[in-house]
Amino acid sequence: MIALSLAEIASVTGGQTHDIPDPSVRVTGQVVRDSREVEPGSLFVAFAGERVDGHDFAADVVAAGAAAVLASRPVGVPAIVVDDVQRALGALARHVVRRLGATLVALTGSAGKTSTKDLIAQVLRRKAPTVFTPGSLNNEIGLPLTALAATQETRFLVLEMGARGIGHIRHLTELTPPRIGLVLNVGTAHIGEFGGREQIARAKGELVESLPPAEEGGVAVLNADDPLVRAMAARTKARVILFGESGEADVRAENVRLTGSGQPAFSLHTPSGCSEVTMRLYGEHHVSNALAAAAVAHELGMSADEIATALSEAGTLSRWRMEVTERPDGVTIVNDAYNANPESMRAALRALVAMGRASQAQGGRTWAVLGPMAELGDEALAEHDAVGRLAVRLNVSKLVAVGGIEASWLQLGAYNEGSWGEESVHVSDAQSAVDLLRSQLRPGDVVLVKASRSVGLERVAQALAEGAEGEVAVR
Structure with missing residues (x-):
């Protein structure tokens, strides 16, 4: 975080200082909510959760070097006491973002947010210092914590934004107002909570509605291949740039194909030129993600050759998203178990088939180990x-459905x-899947191992990748 005095933080958050001998002491480290991440000069944010109350660690974090605790009650050590810790954290993030000279890029979508965010970050950091959302910390707590990780040297701040209503x-755009807003797609993730794709589109479109007008530098980056996203152009005053495989897209892909190992390659066309891309990631669905990243990078002044080089060298930054492990015995494990929805399930199955194509000639098989989608x-x-029917149509060799009634479906x-007959089987739990x-x-x-995050099928992928003979660890 940019250095701020405890007095300034108290003023910004509307808090009161307690047990602070010198309010001019500055926070020079990171703002953290995990006591294990405290370093000298940190600000520790004490959330009171259902199982753990951060206030209980106040003395420990100060002993470890924290400058103070942001708390909802006095804790006997230097603290800024506020009425609502979460609201105070958001106010602090908003204050810091205003002080920064960084360009803030925000993105949302039903599928592919984290992979695309990672691609954008890997491309932009070739140009200038970049801070981006770690993993999928895309809510009202994770987003301000990410923003507060920026320093005076940060030039690009890339923030993933999720929504459940x-x-x-x-609300997230009010905490960290973006200049560039990207909407990837509108699918069926969380459709049970939203009530329909139109409602999902309404929620995702709040991002482009928040952007500054074109004359103030606002840019909306929209998927030309998704009608619900493309229609969001009417909901923003920002300048619109389209990405996709459509001939009308400003940043588009031509000659899309997969390598023998299932990695996408294509010709990247931008208003500044064209260049060839061969990605290290797996699955054709990453082409759209790459085009979205390329559109953002183009808007920020990168050439087609610079973008193509960065995309061709980009890897997986976030865990359990098409993580590929080649075992010594020739078995390949694809851990895509972080989360799942119908769109990402279909994309992962197609990627599995593409990856297995070369080995099938030598008798190799493709296995889809799938759990419920929440x-x-x-x-x-x-x-x-x-999804079960698609596995058959794609000629997946074996389907192992893991879990309760949804898995049986x-x-x-x-x-x-x-x-x-024996090509598909339903097992009750992760250990049974590993044993099979x-x-x-x-x-x-x-x-391929994939399911919604709540299922925890990453344990299956990890056990298989390690080749261990023991049981699956229970969370």
Whole structure:
């Protein structure tokens, strides 16, 4: 964070100083909510959760070097006491962002947010110091913590914004007002909470509504291939730039293809020129993510060659998103278990098939180890059934559905589509899936593991990647 005195932080947050002998002492370290991350000069934010109360660690964090605690009550050590810690954190982030000279880029979408955010960050940091959302910390706590990680040297601040209802993104843009806003897509993630894709589009479009007008530098980056996103051009006063495979896109891909190992390649066309891209990531769905990143980078002054080089060298920064492990015995494990929705499930299955194509000639097989997709509401049965059917249509060799009733819908969809016998199976838990796979995997097999975050199927991928003989660790 940029250095601020405790007195200034108290003024910004509307708090009162307690047990602070010298309010001119400055916070020179990071703002953190995890006591294990405290370093000299930090500000520790004490949240009172259902299981852990950060206030209980106040003495420990100050002993470890924290300058003070942002708290909702006096804690016996230097503290700024506020009525609402979360609201105070947001006010502090808003204050710091105004002080920075950085360009703030915000993005949202139903699928691919984190992968695209990671691509944008890897491209932009070649040009100038860049701070970006770690993992998927895209809510009203994670977003201000990310913004507060910026320093005077930061030139680009890339923030992922998530939403679980109308008004959520609007609130996030008030905390950290962006100049460039990117909307990737409108899908069915969280459709059970929103009530329909039109409602999801309404929520995602709050990002472009928040942008400054074109004459003040506002830019809305929209997906030309998604009609609901493209329609958001009417909801913003910012200048609009389109990305996609459409011929009308300002930043577009031509000659899209997959390498023998399932990595996308394409010709990148921008208003400043064209260049060839071959990505290190897996799956054709990353082409759209790459184009979105390229559109942002173009707006920030990078050439087509610079962007193409950066995209071709970019890797996976966030855990459990198409993480590929090649085992010594020739089995490939693809850990995509961080989260899942119908769109990302379909993309992952297509990526699995592309990755397994080369090994199938030598007898290798493709395995889809899939768990439930959460928050689909009334669409849950139909969507799980559809994913199971798609696995058959794509000629996935084996489907292992893991979990409760939603997983059984996956397996039943596959069975009904192809009248599969032993090609699809339903198992009750992660350990059963690991036991089954360990007994049947052979060299050349490619295994995809994917489910909603709440299912915890990353344990399956990790156990298989390690090749351990023990049991799956229980969270």
